[in-house]
Amino acid sequence: MALVREPDVLEPELTSVLQGRWSPRAFDATHELDRRTLHLLLEAARWAPSAGNSQPWSFIVGLRGDATFDRFFEHLSRGNKSWAGNASALLVAVHQNASGPDHELPFDGYAAYDLGQAAAHLSVQAHAVGLHAHQFAGFDHEATQAEFSVPAHWTVKTGIAVGLLGDPALLDERTREKELRPRTRRAIGEFAFGGDWGEQPVELG
């Protein structure tokens, strides 16, 4: 019997790039990310919206086999090291936390939110071309900030692994168990209100 994830039963009318999106651990170690596709991923992030068009995001990009990939990989948690090495690209996602000589930050308090949007756009573009993205927070942030000489007015936030879906049979047992677990989310009624907080779940059709 083949070892496969059960397909998620999402709302079938959800647009296809969101319908098929999830964050796998099994990536194909033979897939290489070409520079044209990488360009499109960054272009997707580039056109994300942001507070007052502040664009408070940056990315450090490593492709499997290059020094940047290896330098970031060294700082990942043991759990993330168990799978992320097979991704075709590892990106460090960074947001601005104050103005600096390189770039103004006219709005306070929206940079992490806006980086999240840029990362989501990048992920949507990855899924649109048949790849998958897996964002993660488990790595040594301080060491990564120092490793790439990220200035103090920028904050290293997340990692993004991008690659082609691989065979979960090749994962270690603990990681494979996580990979095959059904995905879950809170019900809409728990987080969307039609009026006062918690009083009135929004009416849906």
Add this chain to the structure above:
Amino acid sequence: MALVREPDVLEPELTSVLQGRWSPRAFDATHELDRRTLHLLLEAARWAPSAGNSQPWSFIVGLRGDATFDRFFEHLSRGNKSWAGNASALLVAVHQNASGPDHELPFDGYAAYDLGQAAAHLSVQAHAVGLHAHQFAGFDHEATQAEFSVPAHWTVKTGIAVGLLGDPALLDERTREKELRPRTRRAIGEFAFGGDWGEQPVELG
């Protein structure tokens, strides 16, 4: 001569939901958001990724004509009041900042980022069904938090206007000027590095 926005010259291979996405001010005051489409917008947000699947987001949803829409509208900045009243829906986007009786927050520091992702997913779904979304930060956050009795372990972050694109000729002059201005972004080489910060722009194809 018709008053129209010049189409943006984006990377033509960008996937269509991102290609056509922008944040307009001109919304069609006759369009109504049906409950089925609203359901899909929230479903898109629901399936966004988050740190350890913490899902630290909530939304308060008003549809034009209902009390929730009007209650939020009252707290918008003068600039946003000039256009947001014609949107079909106004949502308050809220992220968790600590654990509470309603919901655990196992990871610190990713909730704003994750709310940004959920908002981006919601926007992508809006664009996929021919609508537009315009996120904004210009409103009285403290008054909005009190208005809807949002508890202290949740933070009111942004507003999201959703609707059908309208005629910019109906905007006031100052808002129309903003609406028709070409969209701009930093070049990829300014925010994506192939190694040490600022030293080596990432190589693109």
